[in-house]
Amino acid sequence: xxxxxxxxxxxxxxxxxxxxxxxxxxxxxxxxxxxxxxxxxxxxxxxxxxxxxxxxxxxxxxxxxxxxxxxxxxxxxxxxxxxxxxxxxxxxxxxxxxxxxxxxxxxxxxxxxxxxxxxxxxxxxxxxxxxxxxxxxxxxxxxxx
Amino acid sequence: xxxxxxxxxxxxxxxxxxxxxxxxxxxxxxxxxxxxxxxxxxxxxxxxxxxxxxxxxxxxxxxxxxxxxxxxxxxxxxxxxxxxxxxxxxxxxxxxxxxxxxxxxxxxxxxxxxxxxxxxxxxxxxxxxxxxxxxxxxxxxxxxx
DNA sequence: CTTTCGAATTAGGCATACCTAATTTAATTA
DNA sequence: TAATTAAATTAGGTATGCCTAATTCGAAAG
Numbered sequence: 001x002x003x004x005x006x007x008x009x010x011x012x013x014x015x016x017x018x019x020x021x022x023x024x025x026x027x028x029x030x031x032x033x034x035x036x037x038x039x040x041x042x043x044x045x046x047x048x049x050x051x052x053x054x055x056x057x058x059x060x061x062x063x064x065x066x067x068x069x070x071x072x073x074x075x076x077x078x079x080x081x082x083x084x085x086x087x088x089x090x091x092x093x094x095x096x097x098x099x100x101x102x103x104x105x106x107x108x109x110x111x112x113x114x115x116x117x118x119x120x121x122x123x124x125x126x127x128x129x130x131x132x133x134x135x136x137x138x139x140x141x142x143x144x145x
Numbered sequence: 146x147x148x149x150x151x152x153x154x155x156x157x158x159x160x161x162x163x164x165x166x167x168x169x170x171x172x173x174x175x176x177x178x179x180x181x182x183x184x185x186x187x188x189x190x191x192x193x194x195x196x197x198x199x200x201x202x203x204x205x206x207x208x209x210x211x212x213x214x215x216x217x218x219x220x221x222x223x224x225x226x227x228x229x230x231x232x233x234x235x236x237x238x239x240x241x242x243x244x245x246x247x248x249x250x251x252x253x254x255x256x257x258x259x260x261x262x263x264x265x266x267x268x269x270x271x272x273x274x275x276x277x278x279x280x281x282x283x284x285x286x287x288x289x290x
Numbered sequence: 291c292t293t294t295c296g297a298a299t300t301a302g303g304c305a306t307a308c309c310t311a312a313t314t315t316a317a318t319t320a
Numbered sequence: 321t322a323a324t325t326a327a328a329t330t331a332g333g334t335a336t337g338c339c340t341a342a343t344t345c346g347a348a349a350g
Binding site: 034035036046047049050051054066067 | 326328329330
């Protein structure tokens, strides 16, 4: 066996997912995603980003022209949206529990890669139920604060 | 900056936490934890376990005598119990959502290292509330199955 | 007491994903 | 158009955590 890779339920490594997530965010916010901006968003060096972007190109998750720019492929876009959606669901859920934004950000960032589809659906259902039950929500948020 | 380490809310790496968790399990089940059993439980080689056990000794989380055996130190035991407790809480929570044991095991194994104390407390409170609300639980479990 | 054999260790590597330093590209400004 | 400079790339490393192969240890059996 070569190496025990960190793979998520979506089939990609946690690093790949982090990159795709930020790239989609940047594209949504500014229309494009430059190496320097991805590096700043992920708090890593530009060299590391160049490296990964070339790898994502090789994996057909995006198309990259050196020194020019990148666009997500259809499969890259689909995957990035699934990642973003999962991120949103988890954030919404923790928000209803009354946790602080800082804690939510940290925990979602760490755990998102490890949540399977069934668990995600269960948490989505739970979130919907919590939305309809303000009394229950209040009890939970009281326990946290 | 040297390397972006995978650190949990408890301050240790995810690998260290996995080892401590299994070591405590083995000690609870059989009274002792041998290298060969730790390796089997974690599905990694004995060589890797020897390596890590020596590191945990250097970090004073356990005391190890070569070729002999190991015992957890007080701080190692405390940490291992925190990890086990967190694992239990997360497992209990997902169980109430109606997820299968296989999914629960996989997801908890991945996410446990990334859950902060505030989030853990919130999930604990939520779990307690779910226990008291069989109707809500039934709705959630229906959504999953 | 010696042989045997499973358990443990050491030595040497590899993959992922990061880094810094040096260089190259391209866009902007003079 | 030439010079400047920000952005991107390449080259060469490092840390973590895993591996296999070879060796050493020690417990149990003869």
